[in-house]
Amino acid sequence: MGEDVQNAGYVKDTTTMGENVQDAGCVKDMTTMGEDVQGAGSNGNSDMDMEMIRWLDSVHQLLCLRDSLSQVLRQGWMEMAQARYAMGPARISQPLYSLKPYAASASVSVKSSPSSGAPETAVDQEDVFQPTSNCAIHFALQKRSSDGDDHTSNQPSKNTLKSRNMHHSSKSGEQAHLVPSDWSREEDIAYKKLMGDTDDSDTDTELQPKTSTQALGSTKPLQWFGGLVSPHLRAAQSSFESALEIVVDIANAQSDAVQGHGHGDVKIQENVGGPQTPEQLMEH
Amino acid sequence: MASVAAQATSRGSSLIAVIADEDTVTGFLLAGVGNVDLRRKTNYLVVDAKTTVKAIEDAFKEFTTREDIAIILISQYVANMIRFMIDSYKNPIPSILEIPSKDHPYDPSQDSILSRVKHMFSSDPTGSTDRV
Numbered sequence: 001m002g003e004d005v006q007n008a009g010y011v012k013d014t015t016t017m018g019e020n021v022q023d024a025g026c027v028k029d030m031t032t033m034g035e036d037v038q039g040a041g042s043n044g045n046s047d048m049d050m051e052m053i054r055w056l057d058s059v060h061q062l063l064c065l066r067d068s069l070s071q072v073l074r075q076g077w078m079e080m081a082q083a084r085y086a087m088g089p090a091r092i093s094q095p096l097y098s099l100k101p102y103a104a105s106a107s108v109s110v111k112s113s114p115s116s117g118a119p120e121t122a123v124d125q126e127d128v129f130q131p132t133s134n135c136a137i138h139f140a141l142q143k144r145s146s147d148g149d150d151h152t153s154n155q156p157s158k159n160t161l162k163s164r165n166m167h168h169s170s171k172s173g174e175q176a177h178l179v180p181s182d183w184s185r186e187e188d189i190a191y192k193k194l195m196g197d198t199d200d201s202d203t204d205t206e207l208q209p210k211t212s213t214q215a216l217g218s219t220k221p222l223q224w225f226g227g228l229v230s231p232h233l234r235a236a237q238s239s240f241e242s243a244l245e246i247v248v249d250i251a252n253a254q255s256d257a258v259q260g261h262g263h264g265d266v267k268i269q270e271n272v273g274g275p276q277t278p279e280q281l282m283e284h
Numbered sequence: 285m286a287s288v289a290a291q292a293t294s295r296g297s298s299l300i301a302v303i304a305d306e307d308t309v310t311g312f313l314l315a316g317v318g319n320v321d322l323r324r325k326t327n328y329l330v331v332d333a334k335t336t337v338k339a340i341e342d343a344f345k346e347f348t349t350r351e352d353i354a355i356i357l358i359s360q361y362v363a364n365m366i367r368f369m370i371d372s373y374k375n376p377i378p379s380i381l382e383i384p385s386k387d388h389p390y391d392p393s394q395d396s397i398l399s400r401v402k403h404m405f406s407s408d409p410t411g412s413t414d415r416v
Binding site (some may be wrong): 026059063064066069070073076077080081092093095097098100101102103104106107109110112137139140142143144160219221222233236237239240241243244248249250251254255257258 | 314378381
């Protein structure tokens with residue numbers, strides 16, 4: 001700690017703090033603080049340094065989120081164990097899962113946008129949804145409440161949905177949903193009813209066979225385990241709902257970290273003019 | 285095929301798949317991620333002592349090829365059983381997230397994604413990591 005770094009070309013560990021980096025080109029972990037990066041050199045190197053710092057920030061955020069996810073999951077498992085102790089082991093088990101068709105009440109929306117610096121890519125005329133590793137991907141959690149409305153943690157853009165081998169299945173005025181194109185017409189109609197007809201979502205919806213295929217509905221998973229469940233099971237549900245939000249944040253942070261890693265490699269190759277590892281670059 | 289600037293696209297209402305032990309799957313089903321379609325196909329797989337590696341591989345392949353799944357949650361100890369498949373998986377969507385399980389705490393050194401990130405700082409050019 002408190003060292004003056006005189007030479008470039010090395011990687012330091014996370015716990016060093018208050019250092020002055022007097023030469024450019026060294027890679028440091030993001031927890032170093034109070035540093036002055038001097039002698040930035042060319043603009044290309046300073047851009048790369050900023051890219052590295054952003055990437056390290058995303059990695060740090062990823063590690064923090066993983067830690068909080070572990071804590072929340074641990075709490076959820078403890079509460080589930082307490083519920084199982086109170087209700088009996090057979091009352092909370094896999095055979096009680098409902099296998100009647102139902103739609104997920106928690107889903108994610110995916111937004112893919114070209115990241116800055118990404119080269120222009122040729123796209124098909126069909127304009128399919130095929131995010132590549134150069135795209136910035138953002139996930140947003142969507143929850144369907146009991147009244148059937150969708151609530152999003154981060155509002156996604158309302159762009160037209162495109163996907164390969166999928167077609168739109170939606171009622172007028174409803175949010176478009178994607179279904180596999182090989183579904184029969186009856187399955188398509190039943191799926192539309194699932195997405196559009198959610199009047200009876202307060203109770204565990206029984207299948208109402210209006211056609212040969214049964215209509216889908218939403219379900220309340222707590223009711224799979226009995227009419228009266230332990231409050232510990234409700235607490236476990238709440239914990240796992242929190243864990244779900246953290247999972248979506250981790251997915252975003254992971255996407256940023258992996259994308260930033262790819263950008264770093266690209267920038268290194270652009271600046272040096274050949275495929276080199278960052279360690280080799282620092283030695284120059 | 286026209287050469288145009290990439291446009292922002294989005295896909296709504298994608299599912300979250302889960303491959304984990306019973307407690308974890310139960311918890312996430314309580315949170316509302318479960319989905320059963322008209323063909324009785326689910327977006328989750330409960331892994332227990334009787335589950336074979338082949339079944340886990342088949343489930344992983346199925347979830348990664350489904351268009352309506354955006355995130356796959358997989359317990360790390362289950363991911364270790366099919367590590368070769370996860371390491372060779374490079375698509376951004378569906379995104380693979382390794383999560384801890386009740387009996388196996390999360391080990392960052394075994395995570396495929398973090399291993400790629402760690403390789404950036406590794407002094408070992410081969411980027412090898414210790415995995416149990």
